[in-house]
Amino acid sequence: MATETTPSPEDIIHRMGPAARDAARQLAGSSREARDEALRSAAASIREQVAELLEANARDLEAAKQRGLGGAMLDRLTLDGDRVEAIAAGLESVAELNDPVGRELARWQPSNGLDIARVAVPIGVIGVIYESRPNVTADAAALCVKSGNAVILRGGSEAVHSNRAIYRVLADALEASALPAAAVQMVPDQDRALVGALLQAHEYVDVIVPRGGKGLVERVQSDARVPVFAHLDGNNHLYWHGSADPTMAIDVIANAKLRRPGICGALETLLVDAGAVEHLPRLVDALADRDCEVRGDDRARAADSRIFEARAEDWDTEYLDKVLAIAVVDDPAAAMDHIQRHGSRHTDGILAGDGAVAEAFLARVDSAIVMHNASTQFADGGEFGFGAEIGIATGRLHARGPVGLEQLTTFKYLVRGSGQTRP
Incomplete structure (x- = not known):
């Protein structure tokens, strides 16, 4: 008192x-x-x-x-x-x-x-x-x-x-x-x-x-x-389309998840196109080498036995740690639907060599920052050329993004x- x-x-x-x-x-x-x-x-x-x-x-x-x-x-x-x-x-x-x-x-x-x-x-x-x-x-x-x-x-x-x-x-x-x-x-x-x-x-x-x-x-x-x-959380996604170069995709995913897992721009959920599932073991190799736990749905686990079973809450979790959730989707529409249902509208991206698919994703995903073939860790005012940032905003009025x-x-x-x- x-x-x-x-x-x-x-x-x-x-x-x-x-x-x-x-x-x-x-x-x-x-x-x-x-x-x-x-x-x-x-x-x-x-x-x-x-x-x-x-x-x-x-x-x-x-x-x-x-x-x-x-x-x-x-x-x-x-x-x-x-x-x-x-x-x-x-x-x-x-x-x-x-x-x-x-x-x-x-x-x-x-x-x-x-x-x-x-x-x-x-x-x-x-x-x-x-x-x-x-x-x-x-x-x-x-x-x-x-x-x-x-x-x-x-x-x-x-x-x-x-x-x-x-x-x-x-x-x-x-x-x-x-x-x-x-x-x-x-x-x-x-x-x-x-x-x-x-x-x-x-x-x-x-x-x-x-x-x-x-x-x-x-x-x-x-x-x-x-x-x-403000932004409430950074439940960020990358969609790995089948047209993406697999080496490039793996490098970007590993950086997005592991460069600094505790920042709001870190990747939390990876959506893998059915056409890219064959490359999942290479990705798990890269993540396992750096002590990252991988959790996935049934289709992801069928591609690699080292992937743990994902729980329903994993799709809505901002881990801020060395944990990555993976879901397999049939097409870009399914990926965008997943992001709409589970994302926080902070930073989401697509890995794709098909320009038309990428442009459709960039246009339709309603997040403050939407990326093509780049790590989500670039969601930062300094990296945008702003010199620094005071935060990330996911609202629609006045300020959005860094x-x-x-x-x-x-x-x-x-x-x-x-x-x-x-x-």
Whole structure:
């Protein structure tokens, strides 16, 4: 219970919110050069403070191991020299991107003689609630600052020391620049009630971006009183058509499943065309060599005895681990029907040499990202050329797929006249 000396969660958010609003207004009028310089300064500080960041991360990893967190979660949490360098490089890459603010999206002159322009502007204040990955602290802050938005960050308790260490670097870089320090704020403790207060703060926060497990996203989507950019899970599929080159297909499937099994772009279900079943033993060889468990339907198991029996729930499961479900289908229509019934509309793809079959699949599969002859692990803002991403969105309005700089802007109309009055 709050006392006279202990602010309530609502008090804390109501203090942070107005500061974020003021910072957002200042950012919207700032120059690209100032925003870019702040990001480059933060990147330089990240490189200078590698030892401190790794020490903070080691504290998180030790606590996570004591709590019994699994391999996929530990992989998301872990920082090493290469990953810290990737954080710094990510800040610099965002700084190099074109300024998304002020872009003229359209311009026209109707018969009344007015000159009307539609221009990109920042959304305002972004709330980011995330788990596990410390790099999200830097990615989210960089994208928001670059796009002229203020951001309120709330990371997961498993990465609290890493997140705060990265945040301090970012805050110092802003303070040393001409930008408002409140442009990037971090919720001061891990009290879950602060999440609820942030989700209710519609007078201060314009959009919430959750990035984490299904439980987190479900809570955000259920409780938020502001719009949400999110995906619930990444139950991603590849359809292996009989026209695909089998060597290429096996390479792509193995990468999609095993490069990093714990990310939202990882492959979870493989749909194998009846015309490609003969190649399944080669695929199982490649997966077994890397300790991947394969579960399949009766037709898949008939092709290779090493495939375990799939349960009904396997078709709806985001494993985030070295497990792959395989179903054999008769044709592209059956594959698309399976994706429609079981997919999460995150990332789905086709492996095919037949261009007509591939184009029909690309046109008809209703997912945020649809791929042809490519690993689902490319479902990433950095790989799309966005520099970084703040998350993946599977909704239909405004942002869909990787949420990068462009998706963190909205627009307004600038109307210029010469004294017109309306008759």
